[in-house]
Amino acid sequence: MTAEETLAQIAKDVSVCTNCALHEGRKKSVPGDGPATAEIMFIGEGPGFHENEQGRPFVGAAGKFLDQLLAQADVTRADVFIANVVKCRPPGNRDPLPEELAACDVHLEAQIRAINPSIIVTLGRFSMNKFITGAKISAIHGQMQKVGDRFVIPMFHPAAALHQPPLKPSILADFAKLPDQLNEARKALGRKVVVVKKKEAVVPQDEKPQQLNLF
Ligand code: URA
DSSP states (O other): OOHHHHHHHHHHHHHTOOSSGGGGGOSSOOOOBSOTTOSEEEEESOOOHHHHHHSOSSOSHHHHHHHHHHHHTTOOGGGSEEEESOSSOOGGGOOOOHHHHHHHHHHHHHHHHHHOOSEEEEESHHHHHHHSOSOOHHHHTTOOEEETTEEEEEEOOHHHHHHSGGGHHHHHHHHHTHHHHHHHHHHHHTOOOOOOOOOOOOOOGGGSOOOOOOO
16 A cells, blocks of 8 residues: 555544544544655644534634744645644544543554654644653743654644744744754755755734833
């Protein structure tokens, strides 16, 4: 089976999965989206209302912000694979339970094996905890580290940054570092290095620290 066929099979398995109780509220499962050749894989938390309706990850407000963040890194959705730690919506968007994370991990692991990305960007603490335990996201966000055969970059969840505006400049700056980090990862993994143009973090004007007006 090609990696693409494997991903299609995983999506099929996920659509009929009954490994945990989340399937009971499932309208559409959200296996994840993107090419099997993606060098970067983003892993969020779980589908929300809109994702459960459409069967695609990050299509609501957090998804719109994620699109802006991807632009900050000079990539589009077509370049990356986007998945979640749980593939069915937790009721009322509550946090996924440990047993749900454990039950769904078989699907996520199969996706990671099929894609074999150079970098996994974790969005939020549930995804971070799968790879890095005992860390505080506020202390290590944006810092790339080697985990097994690849690199992991923990980042704030886009929804957290939407709800807590002071986090926004940090998440924008973290995404702006991604092209350089990808080249660093490629070099370390012996993959082809492509020089990408550097982009400054674009911090919206209204979020820049206020200058003291002396006059
Ligand atoms: N939040 C997530 O973590 N994943 C989605 O797919 C949508 C919102």
